Amino acid sequence: MADRVLVIGADAAGMSAASQALRTAKATGRDLDVIAVDRGHWTSYSACGIPYWVAGDVASADKLVARTPEQHRANGIDVRMVTEATAIDTDAGWVEVHDHAAGRLERLGYDQLIIATGATPVRPDVPGADAAGIHGVQTLDDGGAVLRHLARPLERAVVVGAGYIGLEMAEAMVRRGLAVTVVDRGREPMNTLDPDLGTQVHAAMEAMGIDVVTSASVTAFETGPGGVTAVVTDAGTFPADVVVLGTGVRPATDLARAAGLPLGPSGGLRTDDTQRVVDGVWSAGDCVETWDRVRGDWVHVPLGTHANKQGRVLGTNLGGGSARFPGIVGTALTKVCDLELARTGLTEGDAVDAGLDHVAVTIESTTRSGYFPGTKPITVKMVAERPTGRLLGAQIVGRDGSAKRIDVCAMALWTELTVGELAMTDLAYAPPFSSVWDPVQIAARKAADRL
Structure with missing residues (x-):
């Protein structure tokens, strides 16, 4: 007899988890019956793309949808839209749902429950x-x-x-x-x-x-x-x-709270690194807290990148495989008109609040070789730990070609490089793309000198 998996929330985390669980179960010889409920009208969409849809860069809401309910149903998931979960009983193993289209309440039993309720605007x-x-x-x-x-x-x-x-x-x-x-x-x-x-x-x-x-x-x-x-x-x-x-947003965990499931200080669900909350209950995405590898603490960071990865980890484990979510380093970027902004790890303010002995440096440079046509200004701020020299964080503000450089800093944080090591990494160079010393390396070198 198939195990019934019930998913609350049919966006990034929930549907990534459901799809991966079915794929893994097929490979491991398990039999799963997956039902997903969502109070909205859309599945698997990019909420991050909404401002660009409003601005006119994206032609329609359909362009932001990775998979429709019909596509998920074709892949074996019983997707029920405009259906809102209203209560969870983890002892009895059921979820009460309100089918708004039909105007009825019913209880859906489950063997495994995935809570992917996301976040709600404050x-x-x-x-x-x-x-x-x-x-x-x-x-x-x-x-x-x-x-x-x-x-x-x-x-x-x-x-x-x-x-x-x-x-x-x-x-x-x-x-x-x-x-x-x-x-x-x-x-x-x-x-x-x-x-x-x-x-x-x-x-x-x-x-x-x-x-x-x-x-x-x-x-x-x-x-x-x-x-x-x-x-x-x-x-x-x-x-x-x-x-x-x-x-900002807060974790949408009112149902989980009422069910007595463990929450962290932010109100997000607390999972282990397999995305398990308690036996038979899993969670991922904007409704969970996540381990920050730099801070050494739990944080609430609602981003689609984490939601999709956590969903994949969850689905792998639920389907009979083995995977772990390794945490985050706090990387994000955006733009306003032609100004690009990015950060990863700790800011100087964070380091001060944490009582860390540190140095902070800021450099001004250019996105390309200074003589190359179209070069733009870029500012890089870097924070390093004293006396170890370990990179703690970086911030970038600049014009076209600036923000994605933060990924170099994110990888340096991930692998716990010192700023001295970062300064000497073998980064690509050609005048249309960078100066011979990339701005990230200039900042790292200055931080190493200061140390």
Whole structure:
């Protein structure tokens, strides 16, 4: 008799896990019956692509979908859309689901449960926060709601939060021809960078015509008959025809909490390195905490890269194979208009907070050889541990050709290189791509000299 696998959540982690479990089970001779439920209308899509869909770079929501429900069904997964899990009983081995299309509740039994419920946008707990015209950006349905709103004659957009999604949505609104204000409670935009690099982001955004208001907390949203009309902060009131929330997300683990499953300080599910929560229950993606190899601690980092890898590890183990998720080093990048931003590992602020003896250096260089046409400026900041010389983290802000250099630093973190070793690595060189000393190596060499 086949083991029934029930998956809650049909996006990156859940469907990666389900698909890999079936593939592995076939290879190991196991028999699995896989059911996946999701309250939305889409499976296996790129939430990271939503700002680019809104901006017009991506033609339609369909372009962001890797596999449709029909394609998953053809591969042997019983996918049930617009079906919301409402309760979990791990002792009895069932999940209560609400089939919204049919208007009925039922209990689905399971032998193995995969929780891949993702994350949910954080809404400011202030008056007016639920008004029409205030949009989170987490699902394709959210993106569609933003585009429908933008089909009206609008003039002013306010983006609350200057993190990754906030910056990307600010660019999308600028490209839509709206006057854009970004409001953030931090000292500078992008609090995942140190403030000295954040000032570069701030200046670049202002040069693009974006009004950036920092050290400002939202206290209310003013509303009228049609929805939101203004964002009220302790630094002033900003008129708005549309508001986008870039205030971050939290793990969507209310069901798991109610079921008594183990959660970490962030509210994310705590798994082992096979993605097992407890016997018979597995989890992956934006609803879990992940081991940070540099910090030596658990963190919540909601990224599709981790979700897909964790899903694959989970599915391999559930299907009878063997795999381990080795953790992360905190690598991410984005852009706002033509400014590229990237980071990995610890910032200088992180090192200070952790009480680490360290050095931090910042260098200015160019993306190509200085004499080569089209070269652009790039800033690299690097943090190293004293006295070991081990790289702790790096940040990059620059123009075209800058951000992906962070991958060199990420690999140096992964393999625990010292900055001296990083400075002497054999990186590719040709004038159209880099100076003879790549900017990453220049920063590493300066850090090694400082040590």
